[in-house]
Amino acid sequence: MKFSTKFIFSIVAVTIIAAPLSGFVVFYSASALLRENLIHNQLEFTQHTMDGIDRILYNAYVGIQIVASSNTIKERLEILNKKDIADELAARYKKEILMRLEKYFSFTGPWNLLFAVDKDGMIVTSDTEQEIGTRLNDESDNKLAYEAAMRGEIYYSDLVIPKSIGKPTIIFAAPVRNEEKFGRPILGAVVGYFVWHTVLQMIDEADPVLRLHLFNRDGIIIGDRPEHRNRILQQRLGYLNLVKKAFREKPSGSSIYTDAHEADKTSVLGSYVLQRGFLGYRGSGWGLLVEIPLDVIFAPVHQMARNIAIVVMLVMGLIAGIFNFISKKLTAPIAALTKTTQALGRGDFNARAEVTTQDEIGVLAEAFNKMAQDLQKLRNDLVSSKDYTENIIKSMNESLIVINPEGDIESVNQAATDFLKYSKEELIGRPVGIIFEEEEEEEEEEVFFVFKGKGLDELIQEGNISGAETILRTRQGGKVPVLLSGSVMRDENGVILGIVCVASDIAELKKAEAELKQHRDHLEDLVKERTTALEKEINERKNAEQKIKIFSHAVTGAIDAIAIADMQRIITYVNPAMEELYGYEEGEMIGKSTAVLNPVSERVKEMESAMIETARWAGEILQQKKSGETFPALLSLSTVRDEKGRPIAMMDAVRDNTERVHAEKELRKKQAQLLQASKMASLGEISTGIAHEINQPLTYISGFIQTLARDIRENLLDFEEVKADLKTSLRQVGRITDIIQHLRTFGRSNAKLTELVCLKTVVNNTLLLMGERIRLRNIALIRNVESHLPAVRGNSNQLEQVFINLLQNATEALRNHIGNAELRVDISVSEDRKTVIITITDNGEGIEQNHLDKIFEPFFTTREVGKGTGLGLSIVYGIIREHRGTITCKSEKNKGAAFTITLPTKG
Amino acid sequence: MSEHKILVIDDEPMVIEAVRKALKREGYEILSACNGEEGLRLYFEHQPVLVILDLRMPVMDGLQFLDYIKLKPLDRSSVIVLTGHGSDYEIEQCFRKGVSAFIRKPFNIYELIGQVRSCIALKDMKEIIFDLIRASFAEAEK
Numbered sequence A: 001m002k003f004s005t006k007f008i009f010s011i012v013a014v015t016i017i018a019a020p021l022s023g024f025v026v027f028y029s030a031s032a033l034l035r036e037n038l039i040h041n042q043l044e045f046t047q048h049t050m051d052g053i054d055r056i057l058y059n060a061y062v063g064i065q066i067v068a069s070s071n072t073i074k075e076r077l078e079i080l081n082k083k084d085i086a087d088e089l090a091a092r093y094k095k096e097i098l099m100r101l102e103k104y105f106s107f108t109g110p111w112n113l114l115f116a117v118d119k120d121g122m123i124v125t126s127d128t129e130q131e132i133g134t135r136l137n138d139e140s141d142n143k144l145a146y147e148a149a150m151r152g153e154i155y156y157s158d159l160v161i162p163k164s165i166g167k168p169t170i171i172f173a174a175p176v177r178n179e180e181k182f183g184r185p186i187l188g189a190v191v192g193y194f195v196w197h198t199v200l201q202m203i204d205e206a207d208p209v210l211r212l213h214l215f216n217r218d219g220i221i222i223g224d225r226p227e228h229r230n231r232i233l234q235q236r237l238g239y240l241n242l243v244k245k246a247f248r249e250k251p252s253g254s255s256i257y258t259d260a261h262e263a264d265k266t267s268v269l270g271s272y273v274l275q276r277g278f279l280g281y282r283g284s285g286w287g288l289l290v291e292i293p294l295d296v297i298f299a300p301v302h303q304m305a306r307n308i309a310i311v312v313m314l315v316m317g318l319i320a321g322i323f324n325f326i327s328k329k330l331t332a333p334i335a336a337l338t339k340t341t342q343a344l345g346r347g348d349f350n351a352r353a354e355v356t357t358q359d360e361i362g363v364l365a366e367a368f369n370k371m372a373q374d375l376q377k378l379r380n381d382l383v384s385s386k387d388y389t390e391n392i393i394k395s396m397n398e399s400l401i402v403i404n405p406e407g408d409i410e411s412v413n414q415a416a417t418d419f420l421k422y423s424k425e426e427l428i429g430r431p432v433g434i435i436f437e438e439e440e441e442e443e444e445e446e447v448f449f450v451f452k453g454k455g456l457d458e459l460i461q462e463g464n465i466s467g468a469e470t471i472l473r474t475r476q477g478g479k480v481p482v483l484l485s486g487s488v489m490r491d492e493n494g495v496i497l498g499i500v501c502v503a504s505d506i507a508e509l510k511k512a513e514a515e516l517k518q519h520r521d522h523l524e525d526l527v528k529e530r531t532t533a534l535e536k537e538i539n540e541r542k543n544a545e546q547k548i549k550i551f552s553h554a555v556t557g558a559i560d561a562i563a564i565a566d567m568q569r570i571i572t573y574v575n576p577a578m579e580e581l582y583g584y585e586e587g588e589m590i591g592k593s594t595a596v597l598n599p600v601s602e603r604v605k606e607m608e609s610a611m612i613e614t615a616r617w618a619g620e621i622l623q624q625k626k627s628g629e630t631f632p633a634l635l636s637l638s639t640v641r642d643e644k645g646r647p648i649a650m651m652d653a654v655r656d657n658t659e660r661v662h663a664e665k666e667l668r669k670k671q672a673q674l675l676q677a678s679k680m681a682s683l684g685e686i687s688t689g690i691a692h693e694i695n696q697p698l699t700y701i702s703g704f705i706q707t708l709a710r711d712i713r714e715n716l717l718d719f720e721e722v723k724a725d726l727k728t729s730l731r732q733v734g735r736i737t738d739i740i741q742h743l744r745t746f747g748r749s750n751a752k753l754t755e756l757v758c759l760k761t762v763v764n765n766t767l768l769l770m771g772e773r774i775r776l777r778n779i780a781l782i783r784n785v786e787s788h789l790p791a792v793r794g795n796s797n798q799l800e801q802v803f804i805n806l807l808q809n810a811t812e813a814l815r816n817h818i819g820n821a822e823l824r825v826d827i828s829v830s831e832d833r834k835t836v837i838i839t840i841t842d843n844g845e846g847i848e849q850n851h852l853d854k855i856f857e858p859f860f861t862t863r864e865v866g867k868g869t870g871l872g873l874s875i876v877y878g879i880i881r882e883h884r885g886t887i888t889c890k891s892e893k894n895k896g897a898a899f900t901i902t903l904p905t906k907g
Numbered sequence B: 001m002s003e004h005k006i007l008v009i010d011d012e013p014m015v016i017e018a019v020r021k022a023l024k025r026e027g028y029e030i031l032s033a034c035n036g037e038e039g040l041r042l043y044f045e046h047q048p049v050l051v052i053l054d055l056r057m058p059v060m061d062g063l064q065f066l067d068y069i070k071l072k073p074l075d076r077s078s079v080i081v082l083t084g085h086g087s088d089y090e091i092e093q094c095f096r097k098g099v100s101a102f103i104r105k106p107f108n109i110y111e112l113i114g115q116v117r118s119c120i121a122l123k124d125m126k127e128i129i130f131d132l133i134r135a136s137f138a139e140a141e142k
């Protein structure tokens, strides 16, 4: 065993015994204290619960006395006791007593039943009617109560089940006395059945891990946890013994035992107390037993044990760690010396002991190192002489292989092993065949020639070969081409000693050769390719001729009218469709100028200049028939060029556009109608807001006028006040006028797109109609309109409709929004001041991704039938298009939507 | 006569102004709030004998306000609703929530004054009866 190990072992042994021992002592003393404390607390809780029950019952005890002291009951009982009164009167008195009892019923007790008994034991009145007038049964629990009360006692029973209510109760009774007469004669009694459930509730409310058992002096259970209620009123011998023992010894205590009554038979701590009563209420000798499972109550003790164990473990670990460190320090120099000795033994003469300590070990190490140094020097001298020749061979770049007369490899140099990827040991002593390629006989004849059978002999005969090309095999089986030279070594007697071979790598050379060959092959391919290309060209020519034929048929049969003119605009060719469209006879157009087709107009000039500039033109233009009649057409003019790019002819393609122009007109008209319809729809939607908006100033004005009239009539006019109020009224009239004025222009349908429109005013007007709605829906409206906004050309009325529709949609999208609903209107101008950019953003419900490309379509709506028309956005789209603007929408579901409009400025 | 407090809740300052003018001779102290939420604060702070309430307001509307205060017949306060519109549903809801009167804007000042007076008189009467009952109880106890 090592010195350090011994040292550590002894220290650890001491800690392992000492630390847990001290931990255990601490735990033992602390846990005893803790346990005692917990048990004590438990007992205190039991006592507290029992006292609580006593307090409840004391309340009933006092309550019954309060009832008995009621004046009404006293007086009426006294009269009723005389028995000589009329039935009618008796009935009334009884009724009065009953009313009193009912009043007390609500604030004393609580009672199941409360009744009064006269001095003859007759129930005078009770809140259960069938008992009225009956005499108390001799055997009944009531009888005991009544008799005790008639003796002047305040009575309370144990828990009983009277027949009349059929459930457990405690009967309380108190005498009713005439306080004014001498001797305070007893007139009768009041009896109350206490609601037992009040006490059970107290048990129910305790912590669910506790098991509470309330039992009376006979050991009968009278109260238990809800899950054991069925045990109530059963006798338990255990409890009986407990009561008996308790009375002999002490009225409260605790013990630990296995609970045999419970199904799980856990160990529990039971604490019991006997009833002490409270003031006048002395109790009926009940006991309360509270059981709690040991593992629950002693959980803190276990926790403590765990904590102590952890601390002990940590301490032990720490001590072991510290000693380990110290011992390492102490034994390290010795270990170092030992290691050096071993190294020297293995032949490593460079080894030195690294000991720097100043003690005896330090001195020893120094002497030792000196000895090792001497040894090393001696050895170095021996080695150096032999190295010289070896180095030469080593530094050769060619592979050197020496073979013995048996054909085995005797030695190889570094270059050979590197080249062939073998290690020296793998080659030496092996037959030379493993590195020489031998299979493909025809090609590597020379190899066989050299080394196999006859070859070896011949080399031996000739003495040497040089520069033979052959192939060697590497360890992985790869083939490498080499140039091989060899020579036979003989002794002075001519006996062969071996063969020395030198091989040099010619892989690079081979590669260059191969490349040359490839190059030649490629040239041949090129020639072949060129020939096929020529063949193809000839084929294409043939195809082109075919194509021209097809083209001419196509032009002749085309629906579009086509004409070809020379550079002087003289028509040289027309297809039949052309003649038909312009109403000419066959061949009649040839030789005419194209000018006859184009009636003079601005557009023609535009076309001419475009032809000069770009040599092509396409567009809508009026054309003239032979009859002089004009018609709208789509015309495209282009210049035909020869292969050198020189213009040689002009081509005219014409299509009659009459139908389309007509259809477009129709569409315009429809759109205008649609716009008007949607305006009316939005007016309907926003009218409540407008009504509200008008109603407010109106309220002020009408109130003002009426007050004024009244003040005049009553001669109480205050001129200053009236003057001020008049001003306010006028302002209110202004508000109303603004709205009405605006409604008037909004409703009008004019389609002129030529006004200069200020977008700021448009937004303000829109909000005049919409603002109220937005505000009432708790939507924050953020307006951000750039100052010095250039005007746009268009129709303010229509642009207002755009804002109304977009704001309406946004308000709609924010309908179910909870908190922070926000609507932004941003208007800015682009840097070059050529476009105005309007964005309307909301953070409402957003648009489904797959709806985004449909929302601008007419009649697309996601709103309920009857709520949404699906026209709003399509109208917006139409208006913006007419204003030569664009509209786009970005939206993400549940995040909101942003509509961006651009409009060109007036310039 | 003690000064009665009336709380007017309306989001339109002009309406509050008109009510103030109509009631200027009656000697009430008039408090005002521009929405239900602010109204609630003043209501609990000052316990006015009467609230004149608009229905459509931002932040908290009139019906929500009524839900918060939960009017009961024996409360100290009563409420008159003063609004520009009022669907059948709204009128029904208001009375179900214990409102005493429903007046439309623009209002007739005599109607408003009359309703205000009778609401307040009713509450005053209630107080007197309560005092009487309390006194008789005290008597009986002795």
Ligand SMILES: Nc1ncnc2c1ncn2[C@@H]1O[C@H](COP(=O)(O)OP(=O)(O)O)[C@@H](O)[C@H]1O
Binding pocket: A805, A809, A810, A813, A842, A844, A845, A846, A847, A855, A860, A861, A862, A863, A867, A868, A869, A870, A871, A872, A873, A874, A896, A897
């Ligand atoms: N701001 C918006 N947020 C969410 N959805 C919108 C918004 N604006 C328009 N939409 C969607 O586009 C649909 C078409 O709108 P619109 O053409 O105005 O017709 P409508 O409002 O009558 O449904 C709406 O039904 C709605 O689904």
Ligand SMILES: [Mg+2]
Binding pocket: A805, A808, A809, A870, A872, A873
């Ligand atoms: Mg819409």
